Amino acid sequence: MRVLVVEDEADLADAVARGLRREGYAVDVAYDGDEALDKAAVNTYDLVCLDLNLPGIDGIEVVRRIRADGERQPPRVLMLTARDRTVDRVVGLDEGADDYLVKPFDFDELKARVRALLRRDAGRSGALLEVGDIELDTARHEARRGGRPLALTPKEFSLLQYFMSRAGQVLSQEDLLEHVWDENADPFTNTVRVTVMTLRRKLAEAGEGQPVETVVGRGYRLREGP
Amino acid sequence: MNPPERLLDRLPEWTRSIRFRYTLLYSAVLFGLAAVVLAAIYLVLLMSLRATPVSAARGTYCPRFGDCITVITFREAERLINAQILNKLRFYSLGALGVLFVSSLGVGWVIAGRVLAPIGRITSVAREIQATDLSRRIELPGPEDELKQLADTFDAMLARLDAAFAAQRQFVADASHELRNPLAIIRTNVDVALADPDASPDDLRQAIAVVKRAGDRMTLLVDDLLALARRQQPTPEHEPVDLGAAVAEASEDFVVPAEARGIVLDRAIAEGVVVSGDREALKRVVANLLHNAVRLAPPGSRIRLATGSERDRAWIAVADEGPGISPEDQAHVFDRFWRADKARSRADGGTGLGLAIVRQIVESHGGEVRLHSKVGVGSSFVVWLPVARAAAEPAKR
Numbered sequence: 001m002r003v004l005v006v007e008d009e010a011d012l013a014d015a016v017a018r019g020l021r022r023e024g025y026a027v028d029v030a031y032d033g034d035e036a037l038d039k040a041a042v043n044t045y046d047l048v049c050l051d052l053n054l055p056g057i058d059g060i061e062v063v064r065r066i067r068a069d070g071e072r073q074p075p076r077v078l079m080l081t082a083r084d085r086t087v088d089r090v091v092g093l094d095e096g097a098d099d100y101l102v103k104p105f106d107f108d109e110l111k112a113r114v115r116a117l118l119r120r121d122a123g124r125s126g127a128l129l130e131v132g133d134i135e136l137d138t139a140r141h142e143a144r145r146g147g148r149p150l151a152l153t154p155k156e157f158s159l160l161q162y163f164m165s166r167a168g169q170v171l172s173q174e175d176l177l178e179h180v181w182d183e184n185a186d187p188f189t190n191t192v193r194v195t196v197m198t199l200r201r202k203l204a205e206a207g208e209g210q211p212v213e214t215v216v217g218r219g220y221r222l223r224e225g226p
Numbered sequence: 227m228n229p230p231e232r233l234l235d236r237l238p239e240w241t242r243s244i245r246f247r248y249t250l251l252y253s254a255v256l257f258g259l260a261a262v263v264l265a266a267i268y269l270v271l272l273m274s275l276r277a278t279p280v281s282a283a284r285g286t287y288c289p290r291f292g293d294c295i296t297v298i299t300f301r302e303a304e305r306l307i308n309a310q311i312l313n314k315l316r317f318y319s320l321g322a323l324g325v326l327f328v329s330s331l332g333v334g335w336v337i338a339g340r341v342l343a344p345i346g347r348i349t350s351v352a353r354e355i356q357a358t359d360l361s362r363r364i365e366l367p368g369p370e371d372e373l374k375q376l377a378d379t380f381d382a383m384l385a386r387l388d389a390a391f392a393a394q395r396q397f398v399a400d401a402s403h404e405l406r407n408p409l410a411i412i413r414t415n416v417d418v419a420l421a422d423p424d425a426s427p428d429d430l431r432q433a434i435a436v437v438k439r440a441g442d443r444m445t446l447l448v449d450d451l452l453a454l455a456r457r458q459q460p461t462p463e464h465e466p467v468d469l470g471a472a473v474a475e476a477s478e479d480f481v482v483p484a485e486a487r488g489i490v491l492d493r494a495i496a497e498g499v500v501v502s503g504d505r506e507a508l509k510r511v512v513a514n515l516l517h518n519a520v521r522l523a524p525p526g527s528r529i530r531l532a533t534g535s536e537r538d539r540a541w542i543a544v545a546d547e548g549p550g551i552s553p554e555d556q557a558h559v560f561d562r563f564w565r566a567d568k569a570r571s572r573a574d575g576g577t578g579l580g581l582a583i584v585r586q587i588v589e590s591h592g593g594e595v596r597l598h599s600k601v602g603v604g605s606s607f608v609v610w611l612p613v614a615r616a617a618a619e620p621a622k623r
Contacts (some may be wrong), residue, residue: 009407009410009411011411011415011436011439011440012407012410012411012414012415015411015414015415015418015433015436016414016418018418019414019417019418019421022418022421022422053403080410082402082403082404082406082407082410083399083403084402084406085399102406103406103407103409103410104406104409104410104412104413104414105410105413105414106413106417107413107414107417107418107421108417108421110414
């Protein structure tokens with residue numbers, strides 16, 4: 001899952017990015033509204049953490065423009081705001097933000113809200129994802145196949161989560177690079193292929209059969225049934 | 227307690243109203259005047275007409291044939307009629323006075339009610355107004371009379387209070403907004419560092435450095451907020467201050483930082499100018515102006531600090547060769563939390579309160595601060611203060 005953090009306080013933006021990266025998200029950072037719109041135009045984000053009070057183009061305007069991009073599915077927007085007046089939150093929510101947090105916030109709460117927003121896209125309500133005999137607990141960061149725990153790296157975990165949230169769909173290497181890796185990933189390396197390979201190996205070791213299929217010439221697919 | 231008060235307390239509530247007293251007064255005056263007029267008419271008639279009761283005027287005439295009959299002279303008859311008229315007049319006058327008394331009470335009650343109605347309206351609006359909602363106004367209709375003036379005065383006072391409360395609310399909202407950002411930095415950095423079981427000492431050191439920066443920023447901000455709040459209280463004692471010495475002292479702290487940035491600080495301080503004021507506050511004015519100048523001026527440029535006096539006004543000027551302030555921004559530089567460039571100024575330690583504090587201090591000394599600036603050329607701030615001679619004269623505004 002790919003996240004854009006937009007915040008003009010560099011010390012805050014960097015800390016949020018560091019914390020979210022450790023959760024396995026691919027995180028990019030923008031320090032003002034223009035940079036945020038540039039990055040949102042080039043990359044496809046699943047979620048944007050957005051400070052409302054930005055120099056230059058302000059947060060509300062950023063939400064509006066991100067929402068107005070009709071070609072792609074717009075990302076979920078989590079507002080961060082230092083203003084605790086209801087009217088500020090109402091404006092943000094009306095303009096298309098999905099949720100908000102008032103500064104200063106608890107980082108665990110930020111993580112929980114990010115998870116909750118990303119689950120909405122997966123069409124599931126719990127923190128538990130289940131496809132076939134694979135279970136994924138996004139809150140505890142645990143994955144199991146047939147009840148046996150899987151020892152996954154954060155990247156492998158994110159990759160599996162992305163597969164599970166789009167079970168049955170064919171996902172190209174570009175899709176995966178776009179949503180699971182951040183902008184620092186080099187698109188010319190075979191990092192996607194290598195990570196998919198190790199994930200498949202770990203899945204195969206834990207149970208019967210290989211749930212992640214290769215669709216020749218198009219990409220990969222997580223089988224929905226057993 | 228003395229008895230009359232207790233008696234008043236025992237009366238029903240409505241008898242203590244102005245309307246009741248006004249009605250009684252009106253009725254009593256009307257009744258008294260009518261009684262005096264009627265009594266006067268009666269007395270005048272009584273004096274001018276000779277009136278005799280019937281019994282006193284009787285005479286007897288016995289003709290040759292027939293019985294004797296009672297006779298009176300014409301004069302006697304006239305007197306007799308007069309006596310009867312006076313009698314009737316007395317009777318009807320007393321009746322009219324009775325009717326007048328009752329009806330004057332009723333009419334007085336109604337008139338008093340009408341005259342006092344606007345006061346009732348003023349009272350009910352005043353009751354509805356809570357300290358937190360000052361948006362209500364009396365808006366009394368009718369002619370420009372005394373009560374309308376009273377209501378309008380109330381409305382004007384409410385408008386001033388409303389504006390003052392709104393400014394206060396805005397200040398609190400702004401202050402909490404400014405404090406929330408560094409708080410969020412501290413909290414998030416600590417949360418993220420603590421949640422990482424394999425954080426290296428370098429990571430932790432970096433997190434601590436970030437926390438320290440945010441803490442320093444909050445300290446500056448709280449200092450400035452307190453300075454502002456303190457100046458909002460009634461003005462502290464003013465004493466004669468040697469302006470030149472105070473300015474020189476305040477500028478000492480900036481010689482080294484200016485040099486470090488390659489900036490020349492020129493000082494032309496006039497001696498013997500004495501103003502009446504708060505010495506520490508005036509030093510803060512100079513310090514805030516120099517702080518901005520040293521922070522924003524490019525290396526290699528010159529900052530000029532000068533003081534002097536002109537007739538009965540003293541001045542302090544700080545001129546830099548910095549980036550300058552655009553005309554549309556010049557209106558805002560003295561606003562609280564206003565920054566020309568949010569991102570940059572926050573990072574290098576500006577709280578956005580420096581110039582607001584300058585203006586507040588200067589205005590509380592009965593002076594004013596002016597800004598002359600041109601983008602690309604530089605800015606100069608000039609503070610005008612009344613000199614101390616004025617303090618010896620009777621205070622004038």
